[in-house]
Amino acid sequence: MSDPLAEIIALLHPRAPFSKMVEAAGAWRVRRAEVGQVYYCLLLAGRVRLDVNGKPPVELSEGDFVLVPATQNFAVSSVDPVAPPGFESRPLVRPDGTVRVGPEDAPVTVRQLVGYCSFGSPDAGLLVSLLPDMAVVRGERRLCDLVRLVREEARAERPARDVVLEHLLQVLLIEALRSSTQTSGTPGLLRGLADDRLSGPLRALHAAPDRAWSAADLAREAGLSRSAFFTRFNRVVGMAPMEYLQSWRMTLAKHLLRSGRHGIAEVAARTGYGSASAFSLAFSRRVGQPPARYARGD
Incomplete structure (x- = not known):
């Protein structure tokens, strides 16, 4: 019988990935408004707090993965120490493309691989509405490997790069959604x-x-x-x-x-x-x- 989830992910045509390595220290908070973008994050070390679109906050620990199919407004912040209310950090982009958040002289306590992609389907809004607002996967090695493959392929200039990336992103999205231990509970x-x-x-x-x-x-x-x-x-x-x-x-x-x-x-x-x-x-x-x-x- 047909697999509806696989069909919808394929029709979404995920593309144009962008990923960055982020290191953080001390108390920090970063806010973003990436309307229409797919946001995902793999936490490599430490703990962070994720607030998405006013929903209950989610705490991520080393090895956790989060996927938000249609991000509008979100904030990522430190857990220990907690950032003061209203405080926002200014990320520093280094020459090698990595991003530093928090005091430069403080030891790094958080490392995360953050990525964005978009959907090429003219019906992306309808299709995304059928997916959960957020999916959290705890400690799944397969997802870690997929995220690294996506990052490596996106940074390389190999033949058929875009085709490979689209298929890798499809697998990443399906794996994240079907492995999720926590979703927003929204209908879909x-x-x-x-x-x-x-x-x-x-x-x-x-x-x-x-x-x-x-x-x-x-x-x-x-x-x-x-x-x-x-x-x-x-x-x-x-x-x-x-x-x-x-x-x-x-x-x-x-x-x-x-x-x-x-x-x-x-x-x-x-x-x-x-x-x-x-x-x-x-x-x-x-x-x-x-x-x-x-x-x-x-």
Whole structure:
């Protein structure tokens, strides 16, 4: 059966990675507003406190990894000693590209590998909304190895570098999300896949988006009544079942149209529409332009 998480990560097209080694000492705090960026951090030594978008703070220790798929505002600060309220440090970028935070004459107590990347999908906002706001993985060696591979590849000038990086980033994101020991608890796909009643319907509709699904069909896949299924899906995934199906079909349609390898009739059939005209009408209403114009990139 289909793997919804792998499909969504692949469609996001992660790219343009940037990473830096950060060393810190004493009391310090760094704030950032990286709207639309994917933020990740591997703590190599010491302890830090992470505050993301006003959510409860998370403390990271050596070997911990955190991933934030859609960072808006966040702060990273020292734990011992604690930075005073309102205090902010000014990072110093050294000639070798490493970053120093805190007093220059104090011994280094924290080392972290910080990275950013972006998503190339035109539907990135929708797809990211299906992922948790934050994922924390404690002491997972595989993630440490992946982060180092991404950093090494990003800094090198090898043939096919961008292709290798995209695949490495896909693996990194999937591994972080499926290994997470702590998420924000927000509704989304990951919570749906972890739900013993909803994982079946989600995998089924991803495996056959061309099927004429109804809410009753999906409720039967879940072994629930229609009303119980509707309520549970809304609460766990964050949207109504048929809204999720429609959004996923349109996301697939955009991907197929942009590839330039499929005609409108074929895209309509592969996304569950009985005719090209019905698909064109639904696509135009949803996207704001006809599928032919979208395919041309007008």
